Amino acid sequence: MASMLFSEEHEIFRGAFRAFVAAEVTPNAEEWERRREVPRELWLKMGEQGFLCPWLPEEDGGLGLDFGYSMIVNQELIRGDGFGVGVPLHSDVATPYLAGYGTAEAKRRWLPGCLSGETITTVAFTEPDAGSDLAAIRTHAVRDGDDFVINGQKTFITNGWVSDLNVVAVKTDPSAGHRGISLILVDSGARGFERGRKLEKMGYHMQDTAELAFVDCRVPAANLLGEEGEGFRYLMEKLQQERLEVSIKCQTMAEECLKEAIEYTHTRSAFGRTIAAHQASAFKLAEMATEVELGRTFLEDLVAEHIAGRNIVQRVSMAKYWLAEMANRTAYAAVQLHGGYGYMEEYRICRLFRDVRSLPIVAGTSEIMKLIVARGLAPNSSR
Ligand SMILES: Cc1cc2nc3c(=O)[nH]c(=O)nc-3n(C[C@H](O)[C@H](O)[C@H](O)COP(=O)(O)OP(=O)(O)OC[C@H]3O[C@@H](n4cnc5c(N)ncnc54)[C@H](O)[C@@H]3O)c2cc1C
Structure with missing residues (x-):
């Protein structure tokens, strides 16, 4: 289904970044997985083409784009097998502290490197x-x-x-x-x-x-x-965007797991029909697709609110815990639908299953997210 969040300009940017990922990330992803690192050259190439910190204001040397562009970078890296490329953390989590609270001198010194890929944060x-x-x-x-x-x-x-x-x-x-x-x-x-x-x-x-x-x-x-002494307040302010950044990962990983499950179950057969044609599998796919669709709608609404500058602390905590757990449910079911092949490294779902497990833990565990949500549920509290 078409997204209401992205304009034509966003989609042009997506097209350019998707082509970049197809050329520079996907063919190398397996090698980087083995080497346990992404080379600096990728960062430099991304910097050269304006894919790092696209939101940085023009007066700081950036493009001054909205958070939708950061979301596109995050999504396309995952779709192109670059889930572990640490760019979203750099662009949308760490650099905002420097841009938001750094002195003019600190910004002059480090922001150009954050944009070019010479300064990884x-x-x-x-x-x-x-x-x-x-x-x-x-x-x-x-x-x-x-x-x-x-x-x-x-x-x-x-x-x-x-x-x-x-x-x-x-x-x-x-x-x-x-x-x-x-x-x-x-x-x-x-x-x-x-x-x-x-x-x-x-x-x-x-x-x-x-x-x-x-x-x-x-x-x-x-x-x-x-x-001095205000660090905790700054963390609380910026964690909203960090949790949104992880929520985008959760949703995109769930979409990728669903995609793998649909493709596989329509090609593999057992007992004279495709796996997808067995009613138990069809119902499972329908449940997965419904959860993924619910997640997408919720996430896009939150991103729109965030771009509009509204406080989303309560709702982003809901999203981060629910989407992370939904992504894990989807990954689990997708492996199951692959049978033994789902457990084999050569199948993409195997890696997705492993990687998705980090999401209910990073940037605040599901339990901590629920504590934040529950705290906002007191009588007469407004969200
Ligand atoms: C892959 C990965 C990347 C990471 N990257 C970074 C990074 O870049 N920078 C960074 O600073 N950190 C990073 N982290 C750390 C991450 O943010 C922490 O692991 C996370 O916040 C949980 O902290 P902990 O591991 O100490 O678990 P603990 O706080 O010890 O929690 C253990 C368990 O107890 C539960 N628990 C704790 N308190 C409560 C409570 N009050 N009520 C109910 N349950 C509770 C937790 O939910 C969890 O299930 C990363 C972690 C991982 C796995």
């Missing part, structure tokens, strides 16, 4: 002992003259192995709970910035996910994002 929030409960982070930064000195560890950091610039959550006042959190930019070249292990994951193989450590890591005080 991360968000480094999670720690070995603090994930859902971000107020419990222990990495701390102490002011020393014109610098901050940072000590601590981060884990599960997407793009962590290749990053050039990291948005790091630290405690600047460890006694103040979440009010003691600040966000600081750490250049990967800074003394005391170390990378730990590149982590072996269940799926999502081409995406590097790494540990980071800060050992008396000294950065200029001007690297502070916004105000």
Whole structure:
């Protein structure tokens, strides 16, 4: 069904990016999965063609496009087997912290690289002992003259192995709970910035996910994002877009799983008819297609609201948990409909099934999303 969200200009952009993905991503995806990384050249090529941070305002050197363009990049990467390319996290999650809260000097220094692909970014929030409960982070930064000195560890950091610039959550006042959190930019070249292990994951193989450590890591005080002690508030503001970015992944992965299931069940036969012609399979496909359609409608509505600048915290939490779990239900059923072939690496559904498992965990687990939704359900609360 045609989408109401995208204009002709969006579709022209989609056509150009789809062609780019077909030429530069799809033929290399298997190799990147094996090597557990995406080469920097891809980032540079994407930068050259305006596919990184397309939303950045023109005064910052960008194209000033709406979030619909970011959604297209996210969708087309997945459709072209580049699910693990860490660009959406860079463009739509990490760089917005720099653009939104960085000083004029920080923006002048790093935004051009964010656009060109020479500066790959991360968000480094999670720690070995603090994930859902971000107020419990222990990495701390102490002011020393014109610098901050940072000590601590981060884990599960997407793009962590290749990053050039990291948005790091630290405690600047460890006694103040979440009010003691600040966000600081750490250049990967800074003394005391170390990378730990590149982590072996269940799926999502081409995406590097790494540990980071800060050992008396000294950065200029001007690297502070916004105000000291306001980091938690900034996180809450920007997590809305991060959860939308992951919701887009969930929906697109579910659509791809459904597509694989429909194609396979119409070509494979058992007991004298196609798998799709058996009523149990037909009903399963109908259920999957209905959920996917519900998800698409909900997601597009949310993206439109987000583009219009409305507060979608409550609804994006609903979307992130429901779409992530719907994508997993769809992937599970799609593997089942493939029979033994669904368990074989040579079938695309096998990889989709593995990769989709990360989605109810990243950017806030399903349980945390439900807590946020439930909190907004008090009597007389308005969404
Ligand atoms: C592939 C991948 C990429 C990631 N990329 C990044 C990244 O780039 N940057 C970054 O900072 N982090 C990243 N993360 C970390 C991710 O955000 C965390 O894993 C996630 O927030 C959960 O934290 P945790 O793993 O510490 O789990 P925990 O917080 O220890 O939770 C364990 C379980 O307990 C449940 N739970 C916790 N609290 C409650 C509660 N109050 N009520 C009910 N249930 C609860 C959780 O839902 C979960 O099921 C990534 C993780 C993965 C897997």
